[in-house]
Amino acid sequence: MHDIVHNLGIGFVEVFKLQSIALGGLTIPDVPFNILMCLVGVLLGTLIGVLPGIGPVATIAMLLPVTFKLSPVGALIMLAGIYYGAQYGGSTTAILVNIPGEASSVVTCIDGYQMARQGRAGPALAVAALGSFFAGCVSTLIVAMFAPPLAEVALKFGPWEYFSLMVLGLVSAVVLAHGSLIKAIAMVILGLLLGLVGTDVNSGVLRFTFGLSELADGIGFVTVAMGMFGVCEIIANLEQKEGREIFTKKVSHLWPSREDWKRMWAPILRGTALGSALGILPGGGALLASFGAYTLEKKVSKYSHEFGKGAIEGVASPESANNAGAQTSFIPLLTLGIPSNAVMALMIGAMMIQGISPGPQVMSEKPALFWGMITSMWVGNLMLIVLNLPLIGMWIKLLTVPYRILYPSILVFMAVGVFSISNQPFDCFLMSLFGLLGYICVRLECEPAPLILGFILGPLMEEHLRRAMLLARGDAMSFLQKPISAGFLVASVVLLAAIALPALRKKREEAFAAEE
Amino acid sequence: MTIRNPKDFWAGLMFMAFGAAFVVGALGTPAFLDSLWGGPILQGYQLGSAVRMGPAYFPAALGGILVLLGAVIFLRSLASRLKGEAVKLHLPFGLLDLVVVAAVFAVLGEIAERLGISKDYAMLASAAVMAVLAAVFRPDAKPIAMILASSLAFAYLLVPLGLVLATVALVFVGAFGGHEFRWKEVTILTAVLVVFSVLVFVEGLTLPFPICPAFVTNCPIH
Numbered sequence: 001m002h003d004i005v006h007n008l009g010i011g012f013v014e015v016f017k018l019q020s021i022a023l024g025g026l027t028i029p030d031v032p033f034n035i036l037m038c039l040v041g042v043l044l045g046t047l048i049g050v051l052p053g054i055g056p057v058a059t060i061a062m063l064l065p066v067t068f069k070l071s072p073v074g075a076l077i078m079l080a081g082i083y084y085g086a087q088y089g090g091s092t093t094a095i096l097v098n099i100p101g102e103a104s105s106v107v108t109c110i111d112g113y114q115m116a117r118q119g120r121a122g123p124a125l126a127v128a129a130l131g132s133f134f135a136g137c138v139s140t141l142i143v144a145m146f147a148p149p150l151a152e153v154a155l156k157f158g159p160w161e162y163f164s165l166m167v168l169g170l171v172s173a174v175v176l177a178h179g180s181l182i183k184a185i186a187m188v189i190l191g192l193l194l195g196l197v198g199t200d201v202n203s204g205v206l207r208f209t210f211g212l213s214e215l216a217d218g219i220g221f222v223t224v225a226m227g228m229f230g231v232c233e234i235i236a237n238l239e240q241k242e243g244r245e246i247f248t249k250k251v252s253h254l255w256p257s258r259e260d261w262k263r264m265w266a267p268i269l270r271g272t273a274l275g276s277a278l279g280i281l282p283g284g285g286a287l288l289a290s291f292g293a294y295t296l297e298k299k300v301s302k303y304s305h306e307f308g309k310g311a312i313e314g315v316a317s318p319e320s321a322n323n324a325g326a327q328t329s330f331i332p333l334l335t336l337g338i339p340s341n342a343v344m345a346l347m348i349g350a351m352m353i354q355g356i357s358p359g360p361q362v363m364s365e366k367p368a369l370f371w372g373m374i375t376s377m378w379v380g381n382l383m384l385i386v387l388n389l390p391l392i393g394m395w396i397k398l399l400t401v402p403y404r405i406l407y408p409s410i411l412v413f414m415a416v417g418v419f420s421i422s423n424q425p426f427d428c429f430l431m432s433l434f435g436l437l438g439y440i441c442v443r444l445e446c447e448p449a450p451l452i453l454g455f456i457l458g459p460l461m462e463e464h465l466r467r468a469m470l471l472a473r474g475d476a477m478s479f480l481q482k483p484i485s486a487g488f489l490v491a492s493v494v495l496l497a498a499i500a501l502p503a504l505r506k507k508r509e510e511a512f513a514a515e516e
Numbered sequence: 517m518t519i520r521n522p523k524d525f526w527a528g529l530m531f532m533a534f535g536a537a538f539v540v541g542a543l544g545t546p547a548f549l550d551s552l553w554g555g556p557i558l559q560g561y562q563l564g565s566a567v568r569m570g571p572a573y574f575p576a577a578l579g580g581i582l583v584l585l586g587a588v589i590f591l592r593s594l595a596s597r598l599k600g601e602a603v604k605l606h607l608p609f610g611l612l613d614l615v616v617v618a619a620v621f622a623v624l625g626e627i628a629e630r631l632g633i634s635k636d637y638a639m640l641a642s643a644a645v646m647a648v649l650a651a652v653f654r655p656d657a658k659p660i661a662m663i664l665a666s667s668l669a670f671a672y673l674l675v676p677l678g679l680v681l682a683t684v685a686l687v688f689v690g691a692f693g694g695h696e697f698r699w700k701e702v703t704i705l706t707a708v709l710v711v712f713s714v715l716v717f718v719e720g721l722t723l724p725f726p727i728c729p730a731f732v733t734n735c736p737i738h
Contacts, residue, residue: 066721069721069722180524180589182585182588182589182592183524183527183589185585186527186531186582186585186586186589189535189578189581189582189585190531190534190582192578193534193535193538193575193578193579193582196574196575200561200571202569202571203561203562203570203571205561205562205571207541207542207561207571207575208538208541208542208575231663231664231667234663235659235660235663238659238663238693238694238695239608239659239660403694404691404694404695404696404701405701405705407690407694408686408687408690408691408702408705408706408709409705409709411663411666411667411686411687411690412670412683412686412687412709412713414667415666415667415670415671415686416713416717416723416725418667419670419671419674419725420717420723420725423724425636425639425668425671425672425674425675426671427671428667428668428670428671428672429639429668429671431667432664432667432668435663435664435667436660436664439660440530440607443523443605443606443607444523444524444526444527444530444605445523445527446527461574462574465569465574466569466574469566469567469569470567470568473567474565474566474567476566
């Protein structure tokens with residue numbers, strides 16, 4: 001307990017630290033820079049959460065090049081804020097427009113919109129924000145408690161454990177992807193292969209570069225993410241007929257009634273617990289958490305007959321869960337250096353840009369950064385509840401901005417961001433190419449998210465596999481002789497086998513079908 | 517033979533093609549093809565052994581797995597019993613269209629090379645051809661063609677014409693991909709975005725972008 005207080009203390013000092021910053025030639029002294037970055041992050045997060053058609057993956061990818069210029073702590077605090085901020089904003093659109101502003105608020109649409117139609121939009125918005133805030137506070141503590149012991153274990157990991165853990169991570173990502181299992185596996189492998197393009201670190205050989213010098217350093221992660229998520233999202237949105245129905249009735253009396261309070265506290269607790277647990281899993285995160293929580297709540301609630309007709313539980317639980325999941329998914333990233341979803345893969349990219357190699361050593365080598373980031377989540381949640389309750393009117397206005405104004409602006413950001421990575425047009429060409437690939441994949445019902453995860457893990461996996469095989473003199477059985485490594489592999493096989501079983505496969509398909 | 521599940525059919529083919537490309541890229545072209553050609557077409561990388569893996573080992577293995585998975589998806593599509601909307605493939609262009617566009621890029625690039633012009637102009641011209649082809653022959657593919665063309669236009673115009681004109685091109689070409697194009701609205705939006713990019717990206721974040729065209733010697737903004 002004492003340790004946690006001490007560590008969070010380090011974090012608070014870092015978050016509120018005054019530093020001088022340089023802005024366009026001017027140097028301004030004594031600015032609480034990190035807290036400002038936190039505010040920028042949660043503002044942006046709420047913004048993109050509210051706006052349908054742009055998600056945290058594309059936004060963080062867009063901003064990655066900008067973070068070159070920032071201090072590491074400020075940059076990471078801002079990017080983290082975007083992810084959990086989007087969980088708050090997403091519920092607003094879900095409740096008022098019946099469109100998920102964010103993928104993870106898909107289930108909030110069901111009961112949230114019904115509540116809005118009954119004139120209870122206010123309490124629905126309030127319960128979403130309060131539930132998220134509670135979940136955010138609890139999961140920040142969970143990260144602070146569980147990260148240190150996990151990092152300690154991870155320090156003892158050799159190449160075998162890392163390789164097997166990545167296998168487990170990829171398998172979980174596959175199991176949690178929509179649609180066909182085998183297509184998701186194929187997308188992971190395609191991602192792994194694309195990640196290998198560029199100079200081979202062991203031999204210095206240029207692989208799959210077509211003799212292009214631009215590809216010698218490999219394909220940029222930002223380029224792939226922007227193409228497959230950003231460009232692809234815009235095209236898909238443009239192909240849909242425009243015509244959103246916006247629920248612009250005045251939102252009055254935000255505060256939930258006594259009856260609401262009585263009904264919502266238990267779902268919030270359950271949602272937080274389940275969300276925190278599902279967030280830690282490799283392949284988990286906000287999306288899975290919200291689905292899991294809604295399903296659980298429907299099963300255990302006394303009011304399950306009201307679900308789908310405006311039950312407050314159907315908003316409270318998934319909204320708490322997605323915020324908890326968004327925050328606890330930082331645990332595998334911060335302790336093992338392994339991303340559990342596409343957003344975390346981008347965070348790895350951000351850390352690498354700053355010259356930090358993600359892994360268990362970050363906590364001991366850069367305690368200010370590590371704890372600063374965790375503490376910022378709590379501060380960020382505090383800002384978010386202010387942004388989302390008293391200032392809700394501002395975000396509702398934003399919903400009336402038509403997409404034809406929005407998407408050219410997003411395009412400018414993406415093009416500038418990608419161009420600035422290495423200041424050559426080739427990266428924009430690659431982004432277009434991956435936009436096309438992403439679009440084709442989506443139409444063929446192949447999810448891009450597993451590909452992205454494979455892409456970031458490709459070089460790491462090869463590296464660990466080579467090292468492990470060299471150390472074990474080519475004995476592949478060594479992966480099974482190390483207990484932890486064997487455990488990861490067994491877990492992967494069990495997961496795959498379980499999902500391949502007909503009964504469970506049906507369940508999984510039902511779960512994803514519910515979303516459509 | 518009818519294709520029962522076109523989504524899986526094409527996905528399977530795509531994965532097989534990617535897998536095969538990586539296997540061939542890693543190991544080189546097979547010997548019988550080399551002998552037909554009369555010399556090595558493509559040389560691979562060193563394979564190494566399980567103990568000391570060469571650069572070809574991991575990609576060749578993964579590529580092989582990808583071919584197998586693609587084959588399973590492909591074969592499964594032939595036996596699919598799904599019907600109706602679930603298997604219907606909505607793509608506004610076909611494989612042939614992709615080949616045509618790729619050929620345009622390749623041919624114009626080759627011409628630029630022969631004439632000794634910068635390849636950047638070939639990319640611009642190809643993007644323009646792609647946009648026009650889509651607008652004329654594949655109206656449904658207009659959004660995708662315009663969005664892709666707009667980011668190519670921005671990328672290859674930025675250095676010769678500067679940030680201001682490149683942004684104008686990006687916004688206008690991109691806006692043509694939308695449902696409706698309102699001149700006044702797009703013009704105002706362009707103006708706002710140009711001012712914003714210059715202030716934020718160049719002045720604020722000090723990105724090394726030229727603002728004015730290269731031929732303008734005394735640019736009013738620095």
